[in-house]
Amino acid sequence: MKTVFEYTKGMEESVSTSYCPGCTHGIAHRLIMEVLEEKGVLKDTIGIAPVGCSIAAPRFMKVDMIEAFHGRAPAVASGVRRVHPDKYIFTYQGDGDLTSIGGNEILHAAERGEKFSTFFINNAIYGMTGGQMAPTTLIGQKATTAPMGRYVEKHGMPLKMSEIIAQCECAVFVERVALDTPAHVRQAKKAVQKAFEVQEKRLGFAFVEFLSTCPSNWGVPPAKAPDWLAENMIPYYPLGNFRCPEEVK
Amino acid sequence: MAEKILMKGNEAFCEAAMRGGARFYFGYPITPQSEIPEYMAAHMDEIGGCFVQAESELGAVNMGIGAAAAGGNVMLSSSSPGIALMQEGMSGLCVCHLPILLVSVSRGGPGIGDIRPSQADYRQATRGGGNGDYHLITFAPTTMQEAVDLIYEGVALADEYRNPVCILCDAMMGQMMEAVELPEHKEPVMGDAAIRAYKPWALTGQGDRAEKNRIHAMPWSPEELQESNLEQKVYYDKAEKNLVRYETRDLEDAEVVFVSYGTPARITTEAMEMLKAEGINTGMIRPISVWPYPYAAFDEIGPKTKVIISVELSLGQMMEDVKLGANGRWPVKLISRTGGVLFSSQDIVDETKEILKGVK
Structure with a gap:
């Protein structure tokens, strides 16, 4: 019989993820691990997990990993890079972690052109702490700390992180993808491949933003979460590539 | 050399x-x-x-x-x-x-x-x-x-x-x-x-290790965190x-024992000479490790000591450890400056004499 699908060796087979039904963390995990497996570099990889739901990533991903403090993954990865100039290094961070408390760390890792890849999971809300407003929360979106919904006069406008990172000259690869449809997932995998290629060729900093779901905290049934993402997030956070060096086009 | x-x-x-x-x-x-x-x-x-x-x-x-x-x-x-x-x-x-x-x-x-x-x-x-x-x-x-x-x-x-x-x-x-x-x-x-040889726990990429390495900033349960602690x-x-380290000086016959570390210990050393010239015998405990703190050094203090003085550039932060070391055996006093102000050796001499008046 012909094998048409095999689960990536980059994920622990015996451990179920702790993510909620309908959450796309699992897809993002799998894409990153698949790309590393296809490159044959799982055993040469060091990952840095954030604080948030995916602090559990080191339990599921089958590579050497550390959990960074809230928002500090890019600083931790910068330190790891200095000791291991030849390894594959990535940070995996949510939107509370990366855009709010870790805004400074990510900006300066991009500014320095750090030779690692950051995978940014934007689901427009704090997941692990239970649905508080994030800098990425959309206008009109309800959160436990914005019970009447986010509005401009009080909360300002949601941060478009890919656009901000793309302003840094040494952030040479910046792309926003979504995990709502199979076509978008395939597109996302290509972005992950390019992000690692940029790192491999030491071209600069690579940043991939995944628009992701959080049905539990959005108050949306899991099956409807991809539609909510498509209808609400993509119009404000346009998909596409912001920067890509010639070498990986 | x-x-x-x-x-x-x-x-x-x-x-x-x-x-x-x-x-x-x-x-x-x-x-x-x-x-x-x-x-x-x-x-x-x-x-x-x-x-x-x-x-x-x-x-x-x-x-x-x-x-x-x-x-x-x-x-x-x-x-x-x-x-x-x-x-x-x-x-x-x-x-x-x-x-x-x-x-x-x-x-x-x-x-x-x-x-x-x-x-x-x-x-x-x-x-x-x-x-x-x-x-x-x-x-x-x-x-x-x-x-x-x-x-x-x-x-x-x-x-x-x-x-x-x-x-x-x-x-x-x-x-x-x-x-x-x-x-x-x-x-x-x-x-x-x-x-890999010296720090087998370090993140180097799994390489030929049997298992991946994980470094946990957040152990998964209270039991795991307790185990880690x-x-x-x-x-x-x-x-x-x-790792308890300290230096003592002239504790045997000291009427006053100073406890001091860092730059103040050097100023205190000079003050000790000045006090000796005036007939006041002093000794010193100089902690080198401050955690772990050399509480045992206080057991070396001789029978003539009337008072212990913590000499430090804070409002008595180390004095808390000095009191733990003294453990009620001697009164503990403080000579201090704060905010970046220094004392001179003469200041220490003057304040020591003042303190001695009160503990006779």
Whole structure:
């Protein structure tokens, strides 16, 4: 019989993820691990997990990993890079972690052109702490700390992180993808491949933003979460590539 | 014997760390320790090491966590408000069981404070400025040579105890020039093979290891966290057994025993000579390790002692440890300045005589 699908060796087979039904963390995990497996570099990889739901990533991903403090993954990865100039290094961070408390760390890792890849999971809300407003929360979106919904006069406008990172000259690869449809997932995998290629060729900093779901905290049934993402997030956070060096086009 | 050379404290600290095997330094400018990042920027590359100017002290300490987790020997430094910003990382290094050498060059506080010498970060260093159950192994040198020797040894001690080692200096020590003898360069732990052999727990990529390595900043359950804390306590117990260091002077016949560390210990030494000339016998306990604290030194105090005086540049932060050491056997008094103000040896003489009037 012909094998048409095999689960990536980059994920622990015996451990179920702790993510909620309908959450796309699992897809993002799998894409990153698949790309590393296809490159044959799982055993040469060091990952840095954030604080948030995916602090559990080191339990599921089958590579050497550390959990960074809230928002500090890019600083931790910068330190790891200095000791291991030849390894594959990535940070995996949510939107509370990366855009709010870790805004400074990510900006300066991009500014320095750090030779690692950051995978940014934007689901427009704090997941692990239970649905508080994030800098990425959309206008009109309800959160436990914005019970009447986010509005401009009080909360300002949601941060478009890919656009901000793309302003840094040494952030040479910046792309926003979504995990709502199979076509978008395939597109996302290509972005992950390019992000690692940029790192491999030491071209600069690579940043991939995944628009992701959080049905539990959005108050949306899991099956409807991809539609909510498509209808609400993509119009404000346009998909596409912001920067890509010639070498990986 | 190596040649003695005249060096500024902050620069001598760098040489000592590099010679002790530290190859990764992450820093941020703050007076009175900015010569440290400057010196590292100029010299780390020359020995195959690495300097990064971080975006903040928070960035620096977290870069340190990354490099230490990856198996590098790391030095960090800062001064009071900067050390305060690093406390997240100090607590983090301890939960992750990671070694690091920290040089803390204290200035006046609280808050932004003043850039002149102070010892008001004693509690920050010895009681833990971050959250949770942990200790920093902390030494407080009083001469440049002692600082150099402790920093040199501290790189290896951090590895041995899987814990940050803090060298607590006041601004005077960072800024002063003094003759030092620099130790020989140790072979650094660099590169995959050396790191895998010497630090099998480090993140190097799984390679040919049977299992992946994980370093947990957040153990998954209270039981796992308790287990992690107890694992670290084994090192703390060992430190309390093996790393208590102090120096005593003239305790036998002392009417007054001073307890002092860092620059104030030098000023106190001069005051002791002046008091002796006036017929007052004094002795001194000089803690070198301030965590673990040399409580046992107080058992060496002779029968003639009437009072113990903590001489320090804070509002009595170390006096709490002095009282624990004295354990009710003698009255404990304080001679202190705060905010970056220094006392002179004459000030100490005058205030000691005043204190003696009250304890006769």
